[in-house]
Amino acid sequence: MTHLASVHRASEQLHVTFSDGEREAFHHLWLRDNCPCDRCRDPAAGERLLDTIELPADLSPTEVAVDEGLVLDWPDGHRSVLPAGWLWEHSQAGYRAAGRREQLVLWNAATIATDPPHISLEEIDADEVGLRRMLRMIRDRGFAIVHDVPTRPDAVIELAERIAFVQESNFGRSFEVVSKPDPNNLAYTSHRLYSHTDVPNRHSAVNLQLLHCLENTARGGESILVDGFAAARRLEAADADAFDLLRTVEVPWRFRDADTEIHNRFPVIRTDARGELVEIRLNTGIMAPLDASPELVGPFYAALRRFGRILRDPELEHHFRMEPGQCQVFDNQRVLHARAGFDPSSGRRHLQGCYVDKDDALGRLRTLERALAGREQLPA
Ligand SMILES: [Fe+2]
Numbered sequence: 001m002t003h004l005a006s007v008h009r010a011s012e013q014l015h016v017t018f019s020d021g022e023r024e025a026f027h028h029l030w031l032r033d034n035c036p037c038d039r040c041r042d043p044a045a046g047e048r049l050l051d052t053i054e055l056p057a058d059l060s061p062t063e064v065a066v067d068e069g070l071v072l073d074w075p076d077g078h079r080s081v082l083p084a085g086w087l088w089e090h091s092q093a094g095y096r097a098a099g100r101r102e103q104l105v106l107w108n109a110a111t112i113a114t115d116p117p118h119i120s121l122e123e124i125d126a127d128e129v130g131l132r133r134m135l136r137m138i139r140d141r142g143f144a145i146v147h148d149v150p151t152r153p154d155a156v157i158e159l160a161e162r163i164a165f166v167q168e169s170n171f172g173r174s175f176e177v178v179s180k181p182d183p184n185n186l187a188y189t190s191h192r193l194y195s196h197t198d199v200p201n202r203h204s205a206v207n208l209q210l211l212h213c214l215e216n217t218a219r220g221g222e223s224i225l226v227d228g229f230a231a232a233r234r235l236e237a238a239d240a241d242a243f244d245l246l247r248t249v250e251v252p253w254r255f256r257d258a259d260t261e262i263h264n265r266f267p268v269i270r271t272d273a274r275g276e277l278v279e280i281r282l283n284t285g286i287m288a289p290l291d292a293s294p295e296l297v298g299p300f301y302a303a304l305r306r307f308g309r310i311l312r313d314p315e316l317e318h319h320f321r322m323e324p325g326q327c328q329v330f331d332n333q334r335v336l337h338a339r340a341g342f343d344p345s346s347g348r349r350h351l352q353g354c355y356v357d358k359d360d361a362l363g364r365l366r367t368l369e370r371a372l373a374g375r376e377q378l379p380a
Contacts, residue, residue: 002085004066010218014064016087028060031072034090035080049187105140106109106230106332112141112318115378120147124162127369131162134329135365138208143225143235149212151161151324156212156352159327164360167206169199170260177211177351184257186285190218192341195226195311199334200281201253203264207358210331213322217347225318225330228280232269238310242303247271249300253281254288263288268307279333282311311336322351331358 003019013025040050058067069083088094096303117137123130124146128282137144149155157174158329162164166173173184179190186193199205236243246268254263270278292300317338322328330337332355344347 002088004070004084007064007066009064012060013069014061016070018084018088022088022093024087025091026087026091029055029057031070031076031082032059032080034082035078036082036086036168037080039078040080042243047268056241060210064356104142104229107141107227107318108230108316109314109318112227117141117144118147121143121159122148124197128372132365132368132372133366135163135361138329138331139362139365142227142229142335145327146327146329147319147325147330149325149327153214153347156210156327156354158310159212159329160210160354160356163208163329164356165362167205167355167357169202169355170255170257170262173351174354177353178349179342190221190342190344193337193339194308195224195317195336195338196285197228197336197373198283199255199332200251200266200283201255201262201264201286205279205281205333206332207327207333208356208361209337209353210329210356211322211337211351211353212327213324213351215324215348215350216322218342218344218349219346220340221322221349222340223320223322223344224329224340225328226311226316226336226337226338227309227334228282229277229334231316231336232277232280234310234316235307239303239306241299242306243269245300245303245361246298248306249290249292249296251281252288252291253283253286255286268332270306276289277334280305282336295334299329333358 003075005017005021006020008079009015010025012029012373015023015326016024017023032055033048033050034294035050041048048336059074059341061072062075062275063071065071067081069081070087072080072082090096098131119130119134119137123135134144134146146159149159154174177187180188183189232243232246247270248267250265250267252263252265254261257260266281268282269280272278290297290300327336
């Protein structure tokens with residue numbers, strides 16, 4: 001249990017000392033804006049009622065005290081009580097601690113082989129702990145391989161629905177990865193596919209991809225997964241300029257067939273304002289002509305070559321053969337997938353796939369974590 005030891009004023013902030021000696025500063029506006037009382041926040045919806053926009057710029061509490069939490073009286077007579085545990089969780093140190101807990105586990109061929117993220121459908125179905133285990137694998141390492149999924153059509157949809165909702169796309173509610181005549185996509189051929197992400201042309205890329213093996217008697221066709229974030233960090237360390245080009249040059253990605261044409265411009269590597277990796281988009285099969293200035297073309301292709309070769313480095317590639325009943329579930333914004341070419345005359349290779357939005361999947365994980373931890377729900 002977190003408690004507060006003391007509080008004192010320092011200009012626009014309050015300096016709070018927690019019972020374990022940790023000291024944290026909180027701005028007056030931040031404290032007022034996060035008042036959890038029923039007048040400031042709808043108790044049922046949990047959403048803010050308080051008008052953030054019209055908070056006076058120079059707002060400062062008239063009285064400050066420490067009790068069960070931080071007790072603040074404001075000039076208009078309003079009283080806010082912020083629980084000590086909530087304050088700790090939302091302090092800068094608390095955010096750093098949470099960030100450490102959620103840190104991605106970057107992997108390569110050797111490290112993933114020591115503890116491959118495999119799980120059986122039976123374990124997922126047994127209780128919520130099993131489902132949480134699979135979702136943690138996907139959150140931390142970017143993929144999970146589920147075993148013993150019945151080899152019947154649409155079993156993949158049932159697995160997707162255990163996670164969240166199936167996301168339909170122009171490829172349908174689900175899609176059949178088989179070699180077929182007149183394909184509208186290279187996946188539907190027997191060609192080798194280099195490491196790629198799917199649908200980089202979509203603004204709201206469908207993020208989790210499920211690929212369920214129904215049949216695999218064809219010679220060849222081994223599957224490969226690569227941690228795109230580990231590869232991007234390797235590129236950054238080896239060639240910061242190349243990393244920066246792939247982060248800043250927007251590539252036009254375009255899919256079109258008889259019924260649809262979806263295109264958007266996005267860089268190959270996307271980072272957020274703090275420099276954290278957000279996503280990898282790479283599928284040269286649907287890279288439309290680059291609309292960058294000619295001076296940029298050479299350096300861009302050099303950067304792409306460098307990144308592509310890192311992605312094809314056997315040290316990073318996790319190779320395996322999909323057996324009937326196995327289903328890959330991977331984060332398409334992080335983990336690239338590939339397959340070796342296969343000989344369609346030697347047997348059949350049939351995968352059925354579908355997509356789930358990552359926000360829904362991670363949302364499911366957070367509610368499971370909350371329910372399983374039995375924690376009291378506090379204002380987010
Ligand atoms: Fe693909």
